[in-house]
Amino acid sequence: MSRRAFVRWLLAIGAVLVGLSAWFSLLVKKRFIAEEQPAVAPAATTEPPQAQAPFVSEEPLPSGPLMSFFILSDLHVSSGDALPNKKLRQALDDVTQFDGPVDAIMLTGDLTDTGSERDYKELRTIMSAYKLPPVHANMGNHDYYTIWINKAGSWDQDAVPNGKSDAISRESFKKFMSYDSIYNDFTTKGHSIVLLSQEAYVQEKPEVGEGAWYSDEQLAWFKGRMGNLYKPGRPLFVMTHQPLPPIGTDGATHQLIRAIQFRETLKPYKNVFVFCGHRHQDFQNGTPHYVQETFHYFHNASVGRTLNRAYQQSAMNKAQGIYVQVFADKVVVRGREFSNRTFIEEANWTIPLEKAHV
Template identity: 30%
Template sequence: MRMYNWTRHPAKRPFRTRLMWLFTAMVAAQVVSGPGAAAENELAALPAGSQPELVFTVLSDSHVSSFDKSNSLKLERALRDLNAVAPGAAALVVNGDLTERGKPEDYKAFQSVLEASPHPKQVLLTIGNHEYYSSWYDASGQWNASTFPNGESEEQSKSRFLEAAGRSRIYEDTQINGYHFILLGSEQYRQSDASIEEDAYLSQEQLDFLETQLKAASGSGRPFFVFLHQPLPNTITGTSAYPNHRSVVQHEALLRILNKYPQAVFFNGHTHYTLRLDQAVVTPSFTAVNTSSVSNPLQLDQRAVGTGESEGLVVKVYKDRVWIGARDLMRNEWIWPDGLQVGVTATAASVQPMLSSSGSSLTGAGQAASPVHQLLLWFKSQIGLR
């Protein structure tokens, strides 16, 4: 989840600038959103008895720590639930913010949960902004922003993550049952540049790597799966407004790459927004998927959905489509009763329209937040509400 930098808060900028931002956001929302935003469902029903070629599960934002056992218990519960509904899953992806502080004892607590809980043999991890958070804690173990980075380097933070992930590089491509799983992640934090804030910094080398892997994978005609903790702006739930209006420093370059490959299915956490909200899955040209949070799913106003809430995904890959199921990990039930089917080809990505219980769209074509929502978030940002 994003941590606010109050020294760069919009309230400290000139009113005229803030007003211009609001006007621009409202115009963008009017242009992008609309009744025709959701893609039409052109997928025929799956033949009876169809078996997926691949099943995997996705979690994010577990925020496990050594000092608070509640998130460890939520992760244990999540793994038990996913094992019950997807016992044959080939892989588990934990898409960033595995830990609360990125400290050795937090990774030890995270690993202890994995060792004590059923899960797929293959576990893939991406780095989140909280994996860099040891830099906010002083020698006494207390949060101390005044002494940031408290003797912690980015290399130390990355080294601990890579040891937990069992690899030598932040970004990687792994094939499972012939399908590509491309793991991306931020290579820098505020020590390098304070303006990065909580966003992902992707080097040119990482972007080149991504394009090379996508180009190679596209020849198979199969979908491929890309994971990054932070989302792209103007895609999934809540990414059209502050504080998630950038989230990736090189978002324009990343978007240019992904736009070339409709087979890409791009999973993001960070926002914690519940899978019950609008735009949980969108198809700007590729497919973007919100992965919510194990530890604390949120409403758009940043309030917790409720005590004990926890969410995750089950993904089933068929020859001509990808089925995505959202799980309520507290109640052990499906959030989307029938799941959601995404048709992915070399020329187009389409998502089956699906409505929430309130009748609003959970899917769409990269719809922006409504002008009213933009206005609400802007005013909240002016008075310091999180």
């Protein structure tokens, strides 16, 4: 072998050795890295890690009703008419055997037909036969009608003056309800109900007619109680007898007279529910029974005398009222037919409550 060929052979052998050394070094390095580094999921090598959303813990709302009550309007219990008395018994039969909670009963005016001692005695006889939840009431115009009753116990407008007065009617109502005042409020299970009453009738104020007149004292009391009882996020209930006139006006006969001030009192508050009676309108005759203003406004039907749109008692067997359920996030208002113990499809409202702002 020539000297030049020998040198080439040595260079080739050296290149092979260098290559083998580099390959062995790379192999060892890969093995060492694989043993030292933790395993990584394939997805993590292709997408950047995402920040996790913070965990929010919120207590679930109670599923059942927090408070429930019935509203019975216009009972018109009478010592001389057996039909409304029978209908009140039907209503109380239903309420006391009702498949659901009943924390209270509201009687929103016209408890009696004439406000006479005999009418109140009949009403007491009926109600005392039942084991009832707490009962609360306000006065209607018929609870002042004793001024029209003659000595024989009959309706007689010519009998005026008969020795009776609006003051006597107020005292009869307070005695029956064991009240110190004809307007009141109460709270049960953390929810409050305010009951307003008309304070005079035509014997003292001929100009009011069949309207509901509230004094400065009652309206001041009402404003104060609203401020004290209101709780953001919770409903507050107000009971009247006569309905409101159109917005922006004061009422007259058969209406709440000082309506502008009434509405102004409610304006600052959310979740207020106002219920009235007096109209007697059947829930199934197409008459609107719910109106939304700055508050939720409901017209009840009647237990004693449910009327058609022409104000005639064409359905003599009907006896209707309202069942109210308060939930954590809503109020459910349902019309009830007491004569057959069913809910009325045409009278079914669910009102979401506005949440309190923190």
